[in-house]
Amino acid sequence: MLKNIFRIGFIKPNCIKNLGTSTSIVVKVTQRAPVQFQSVNFCTKLRYAGPRKDVENQYAFSILNNEIGSPSEALPKRISTPKDFEELLDRNWKKSNITDIVETFVKVKDYCITNDVQLSNPVFDKLVDGFVDNCEHITDEQLINLLHTLIGFPVEFGYSTHNFHDLWSCLDDVCCWKIVSWDIQKCFTVGNLWYQLRLGRLCDFLYVVTDRLVKKADDLSKDELINIYFYFNIMRRRAVDFEYEYALEKLIKEMSVDEMAVVAMGYFKSRTKIKVDDIQIAMCEALIKNADTVKDISASAILKALRFSNPFTIFPKVQEMTEKLYPQIDRFSHTSCTHLALMSTGIRSCNKKVLQKISEKLVKDIGNKELVRSKDIERLLNTLTMFNYDPSTKPDIFQAALQELKNNRLDELQMHAKVLISILNYFSLKGIYSYEFLDKILDMEFIKTQYGKVPRNVPRDVLFLDCSIDIECPDYKGNRIPAAYRTRAIKYILEYIPSHDQWKKITLTDQLILNVIDSVKSIVGDEKLMFVGHVLPHFSRADIVLCRDSRTGSFVKPEGFEKYQLGDIMFPQVQDKNLDWIALVIVGPNHTVSGFNKPLMGLPLAKNRQLTKMGYNPVLIHWFEFTELKSEHERKEYILKKLEYE
Numbered sequence: 288m289l290k291n292i293f294r295i296g297f298i299k300p301n302c303i304k305n306l307g308t309s310t311s312i313v314v315k316v317t318q319r320a321p322v323q324f325q326s327v328n329f330c331t332k333l334r335y336a337g338p339r340k341d342v343e344n345q346y347a348f349s350i351l352n353n354e355i356g357s358p359s360e361a362l363p364k365r366i367s368t369p370k371d372f373e374e375l376l377d378r379n380w381k382k383s384n385i386t387d388i389v390e391t392f393v394k395v396k397d398y399c400i401t402n403d404v405q406l407s408n409p410v411f412d413k414l415v416d417g418f419v420d421n422c423e424h425i426t427d428e429q430l431i432n433l434l435h436t437l438i439g440f441p442v443e444f445g446y447s448t449h450n451f452h453d454l455w456s457c458l459d460d461v462c463c464w465k466i467v468s469w470d471i472q473k474c475f476t477v478g479n480l481w482y483q484l485r486l487g488r489l490c491d492f493l494y495v496v497t498d499r500l501v502k503k504a505d506d507l508s509k510d511e512l513i514n515i516y517f518y519f520n521i522m523r524r525r526a527v528d529f530e531y532e533y534a535l536e537k538l539i540k541e542m543s544v545d546e547m548a549v550v551a552m553g554y555f556k557s558r559t560k561i562k563v564d565d566i567q568i569a570m571c572e573a574l575i576k577n578a579d580t581v582k583d584i585s586a587s588a589i590l591k592a593l594r595f596s597n598p599f600t601i602f603p604k605v606q607e608m609t610e611k612l613y614p615q616i617d618r619f620s621h622t623s624c625t626h627l628a629l630m631s632t633g634i635r636s637c638n639k640k641v642l643q644k645i646s647e648k649l650v651k652d653i654g655n656k657e658l659v660r661s662k663d664i665e666r667l668l669n670t671l672t673m674f675n676y677d678p679s680t681k682p683d684i685f686q687a688a689l690q691e692l693k694n695n696r697l698d699e700l701q702m703h704a705k706v707l708i709s710i711l712n713y714f715s716l717k718g719i720y721s722y723e724f725l726d727k728i729l730d731m732e733f734i735k736t737q738y739g740k741v742p743r744n745v746p747r748d749v750l751f752l753d754c755s756i757d758i759e760c761p762d763y764k765g766n767r768i769p770a771a772y773r774t775r776a777i778k779y780i781l782e783y784i785p786s787h788d789q790w791k792k793i794t795l796t797d798q799l800i801l802n803v804i805d806s807v808k809s810i811v812g813d814e815k816l817m818f819v820g821h822v823l824p825h826f827s828r829a830d831i832v833l834c835r836d837s838r839t840g841s842f843v844k845p846e847g848f849e850k851y852q853l854g855d856i857m858f859p860q861v862q863d864k865n866l867d868w869i870a871l872v873i874v875g876p877n878h879t880v881s882g883f884n885k886p887l888m889g890l891p892l893a894k895n896r897q898l899t900k901m902g903y904n905p906v907l908i909h910w911f912e913f914t915e916l917k918s919e920h921e922r923k924e925y926i927l928k929k930l931e932y933e
C-alpha cells in the first residue's frame with residue numbers, strides 16, 4: 288500500500304497524533320507542487336525554527352544523555368565542482384535505488400555548504416522526486432544517516448519551501464511507519480535528530496513517540512523520561528500525560544537541578560500544570576540546595592513551571608525557596624528575577640524585600656534592551672500592582688517604565704501589542720494613563736487588526752482601559768471604542784448575577800453573593816430600595832447600590848439606573864447633597880493577600896478608587912469576615928456596622 292501511495296506523489300498525513308500499534312496510516316494525497324511552491328495547507332500558523340538561536344532549547348538538549356553520535360559518512364568521492372554537481376543531480380533518480388539516492392545527499396552536502404545551495408533550489412527536483420518514489424525501501428541506518436546529513440545543509444527560509452517540505456514530510460511519514468518495529472533507544476535517536484533539524488514542533492514523529500510510550504511510562508529510565516519531557520517542550524501543543532507525571536514522581540529525586548529544569552520546560556511550554564505536590568516540593572528543594580550554583584537558565588525554567596502551577600498547597604516551601612534565592616538576585620538575569628517575583632502571585636503572598644531588590648535592579652538596567660525585555664517590565668509591573676506595592680525606587684519604577692516605553696520601545700511594542708496593552712492596564716490600576724498609547728490601542732483599526740471584527744475577541748484589558756477613561760480621564764480626546772461595540776464586547780467578560788432559582792449549580796462564590804444580597808434586603812426592607820448590577824462593567828462582579836437620605840437615615844429607591852444599559856458606567860443620576868450613594872463591594876478570596884490582615888490587592892483597590900471618584904461611598908464586604916458568620920442575624924449586624932461606619 289505504502290509503495291503505491293508514494294509513487295503517486297507527495298503525501299502528508301492529515302493527523303498521525305494517536306498512532307497506536309497499528310501500522311495503517313491515513314493519508315491525504317496531493318501532487319508534487321511546481322517550482323513556485325511556497326506554502327502548504329496545514330500548520331500554517333507555525334513558523335519554521337530557521338536560523339534563530341533558541342538558547343533555552345539548546346541548553347536543554349545539551350543536558351540530555353543522548354548517544355546519537357555521528358553516522359558514518361565514509362562514502363566515495365565527494366562533489367567539489369559545479370560541473371560534477373549539476374551532472375550528478377541531473378539524472379532520472381526515479382529509476383535509481385534508495386542507496387544511491389541517500390549517498391548522493393551525503394556527497395553533495397559539502398558542496399552545498401560551501402556554495403550556499405539550499406534544497407529548495409530547482410536543481411534538487413529530480414533527486415527529491417526519486418527519493419519520494421523509492422523511500423519505502425530505505426533502511427533504518429540509511430534513514431538515520433539521511434536525517435543527520437540534512438542537519439548540515441544550509442538553513443531554509445521556511446519549513447514549506449519547495450523540495451525541502453516534500454523531503455521532510457516524506458521522511459516524517461516513513462519514521463511514523465517504521466516506529467512500530469523500533470526499540471526505545473532508536474525512537475529517541477531519531478526524535479533528537481528531528482529536533483536538530485529544527486522540525487521537532489512540526490513533525491508528527493514526536494507526537495507518535497509520546498503517544499506510544501505513554502503506556503510504558505513506568506518502565507522508562509530517568510534519562511528516557513527526561514527525553515520525553517524535552518519532546519513536550521519542543522512540541523508545545525500537547526499536554527503532559529498524567530502517566531508520565533506519575534512516573535516522574537518516582538524518579539524526580541534522582542534528578543539533578545539541571546535535569547529538573549528540562550522537565551520544568553516540558554510543563555511550562557506545553558501549558559500543563561504540575562499536579563503532584565511532591566514534584567513541586569522536589570523542585571523547590573533542588574533550588575534551595577543549589578541556590579549558590581544553579582545556572583540562571585535552570586532557575587528560570589523551574590520558577591516558570593512552579594509559578595504556572597499555582598503552588599498554593601506548598602506555601603511554606605515556596606517561601607523558603609524565595610528567601611534562599613534572594614541573595615542570588617544580583618547574578619540572575621532579569622527574566623529569572625521577574626519569575627521569582629511572579630512566584631508571589633501564585634501563592635498570593637508579597638515578599639517585599641524580594642520585590643524591592645528586583646525593582647531596583649530593573650530600574651538600573653531599564654534602558655538596556657539586551658538585558659531588559661518589555662516582557663520583563665510587564666511581568667514586574669503585574670506583581671507590583673497586584674500587591675499594590677510601591678518600591679519607591681529612584682527614579683520611580685512606574686514613571687521610568689512609562690518613559691522607557693515612550694522613548695525607546697515603540698518598535699518593539701508594535702510587534703508585541705499584547706505586552707503594551709497589559710502594561711497600560713497595570714498602569715491604570717495605579718491611576719497612571721498615557722493618552723498617546725491609549726489613542727493607539729483604542730483605534731478600531733488597531734483593535735480589528737489584533738482581534739478581528741468579532742467583539743467577543745476583545746480582551747478585558749482593552750475594555751478596562753476604555754471604561755476607565757470615563758471615570759479618570761475627563762480631558763481625554765483620543766480614540767474610543769464605539770458604545771454599541773463595547774456593549775457587545777463587555778457581556779462576554781461579566782459574571783452573571785446569581786439567583787436562588789438559577790439552573791446552574793450554586794457555587795461557593797454564588798452563595799456568598801446571595802447571602803450578602805439577602806442580608807442587605809432584610810436591612811433596607813424592600814428589594815426596590817436596592818440595585819444589584821454592574822456599576823463598573825470592566826469589573827466582572829456586580830455590586831449592590833443603596834441610596835440613603837442623610838437627614839432621616841432611611842433608605843430610598845436608587846433612581847436613574849433604568850436609563851443605563853449593559854456596558855455603561857453607572858454614575859449616580861440624582862445629584863442631591865442630602866443623599867448618600869453607597870456601593871457594597873464583595874471582596875472574594877482572590878482579591879486579598881494571604882496573611883493575618885489579608886490586605887487588598889491592586890484590582891479591588893482600583894475599583895474602590897473609581898467608585899469614590901464617581902460619587903459612591905464604597906463599603907467592602909470581606910469574604911473571610913462574612914463567611915465566618917453562621918446566622919442571618921450575625922450577617923445583618925455585620926453589614927449594619929459597615930453601613931454605620933460609612
